[in-house]
Amino acid sequence: MNTIQFKLKTPALAVLLALAGCAAGPDFKQPDAPQVQGYAGQPLPEKTSSAATLGGDAQQFVAGMDIPAQWWTLFNSPALNAVIEEAIKASPDLQSAQAALRAAQELVSAQQGAFLPSVNAGLAPTRQKQPVSAGQGTSPFNLHTAQISVSYTFDAFGGNRRQVEGLQAQAEQQRFLLEAAYLTLASNVVEAAVQEAGLRAQIAATQEVLKVQGQLLELLQRQYALGDVAQADVLTQQAALAQTKASLPPLQKSLAQQRSRLTALAGRFPSEELEQTFDLAGLELPQKLPVSLPSSLVRQRPDVRSAEAQLHAASAAVGVATANMLPQVTLSANIGSAAAEMGNLFTSGTGLWGLVGGLAQPLFAGGALLHKKRASEALLEQAAAQYKSTVILAFQNVADSLRALQYDADALRAQDAAERAAARSLEISRKSVQLGEAGPQTLLAAQGTYQQAVISLAQAQAARFVDTAALFQALGGAGGIAARLWLRPSGRRICIGSCRHGSLVRKHS
Template identity: 45%
Template sequence: MSIVKTITGHIFTASIIAGLLAACSIGPDFKRPQSPKVENYTPTPINLGGSQRISEDGLVNQQWWHELGSAKLNALIDEALQANPTLIGYQATLRQADELYAAQAGSSLYPQLGANVGGQRLRSNPGILSGQSGDTQEFSIYNTSVGVQYTFDLVGGNRRALESLAAKVDYQRFQLEGARLTLTTHIVTTAVTQAKLAGQIQATEAILQSQEEQMELTRERVRLGQADRDDVLALQVQVEQTRASIPPLRNQLQQNEHLLAVLTGRAPGNGEGPSFSLHEFTLPADLPLTVPSVLVRTRPDILAAEALLHAANAEYGVAIAQLYPQLTLSANLGSQALTTSALFGSNSAIWSLVGQLTQPLFNPGLPAQKRAALAAFDAAAASYQNVVLESLRNVADVLRALDNDTQRLTSLSAVDVATQESLESIRRQYALGAVSYVGLLIAQQQAQQVRVALVEAQAQRLIDSAAFYQAMGGNEG
């Protein structure tokens, strides 16, 4: 018992000394970068018309895709968030980072305790050393011991190393959040694009049907001598051009269907997925715009870059700590005897206490490592600044895209209304015999051509609305 007290007393004294030496960690403490000084993303205001409005200082709904009003889309995204392989990979990487932190914490924050049990068989001749002959003796030695070792964190190098690993855990967490945001945006964009292509195919097929009917009527007029064969050839060119435009649209539609299957973790051949139409989507009425100072605290890619900057700062502290002394204390308590029954006797106890203080005196590599760590920190700071600037540009681009979408959609909607009114007028005239059937077919084709452009503009407005949520970080601040 007195031996145990002696060892414990030495360890306790060394711990107090090390604690006093380690009152603060070496190297600079990390400070979050300052928020951007700008207040606006674009030099001039954005006008989204009456269908949408910018809500400043708003909070982005974590499930922002619900704002589009499609139950099928919500179900598809829920499925993807559970089964997408990319997300599963990011989740595994985050678990790995957590375990690496736990492993480092376990080996640096706490003493290492180990037990040893051993035995050896020896053969010895005591007379060899004195030059005399004697009988050879064989005997066994058994030993058992418990050892403890601890390296004191005198200047906080271990704490800086843990700080770096914690920052890397944060980095992987923000990477996962960014992957979720990218996935949901990708699914929304693909679903809307699928709806757009389906609408364009439908309108193009209606145009084709009208052109074919017009061509057949012209052929009949040629047979009756009321038209020239060149008129048929000109219409045939239009028909074949329209027919040729449908397979590329259908190919894009099928590729979008395959992409949706893969995004949800399914093989393209494993059954048909949901089909979408533009009519089932609702344009979000309010777009919550966060100011730049809030954006840098909520957007995953910016937070990931900040975490890497934090890790680089901590690793610089680790490099500095390597220039300072290191104190290691180890103790062993055990017993040694010639028989196993005597291992735990009062006369078999052995113990040792070793303290080791090391200080690098001449090692040119350590200052170079310090300078390299500082350069890595400068690179991380520049990378962070670039990510912030690119994020601000991304938001500005999306806002401008929405502004231009509004203007284009407003113009095409007005054209569509006018075209439909003209078509109704021509139908009435055709009923009265004032307009030929060919004239009615031409008016129907013009209306469908406008509808193709209108469908594309409506889809782009929805896609850019999804891009807005992604630009805002798609997360509550």
């Protein structure tokens, strides 16, 4: 009976309690996955073609296959694993992203504090003198006041809840940016290592061509001494040899730059070069490649999840702008003591207290609140469009990587056949010139074809490794990396899904 009487006497409080479960603005709903069945108009083959050369194994596309957390270990290279491990530990980019995530989470906790009353304690000793006209005498007197003040703003329309929700979404976005930084770092290390290996293969191929060209030059010089060929043929071979030598420094420069890139990715200075070196023979081409379902891709790609979190934050901002146009209800109270002497504080008769309630409804602000709300709605539309664009780009990346792997295998097979044919042609031409059955021009043409075929083969071999790593990156890596990000460096769990005082529409799996 007492409770009913209290509600009847305080109808405003009853209304506030009824509104406590409401929040202004739209409730965020996770976007649906695109209703598509694959990544291209034509279905992929079950596996790629193969070639009897280094990196020529057939690769099988396995739909729905789980991606290993440390997918780079599929290349079966201890040196690569060591460099990536060092890079993850020492990368300043990752350290920056980790700090940004911690800062975003602290802002969430700071905003959650608004769900609780603020309490302040104060002590104000004063000495005053009243004028004679006040009729209080002219003698100075002391007044010591000690009090505790409590103030609380009711979140009647969910403005603070929406602010917390928006900050949680921003923290969530930072987590996915951190995950993207991990994925990008690992992919860049793999790419740089493969590029280094490919350059070493091209340098070795060029050196082999130089060796062959040197042998052919000696052959032509002997035949010139016998009068079987003209001096012009010898000079042409010398020019070809010099031209091949000139192609070697650019390759060596690119190799040095790749070494510097790898060193920087590992968090080292250029003078602290890595001990590990890479060649194609030290890498193993993964033969089973995961192809995530389209519905799973949007849950794996950190850039898509980051765009989704940005969309969530924009949705919450609409709620904040809407709540700012509605009444604000505050309650404040203070209790304390005032006395002329410090020692008399808190004695009988010195107590004081006050209780104040406030209701403020914005009436006119020059249209600022309305336009801010409209701006937040426009930003929500922008975030939705950006999310859709990110999803389309993600699907394009996967489609491009899958097609690249298919055509890389075909290209390697063709380049392997071309290199073998060019090698046989060069050997036949060499013997024909040696026996006087063909002229030097035939030999020059054959060695030019062989040189191009050998270098193109090395490039085709490296391309398969690079595009394999690109596929793992396009698929978003794996959730294993994300799982590690749930822990702060101190070992405490980061609350991003559903935290105290505030709630998101969904929780992370």
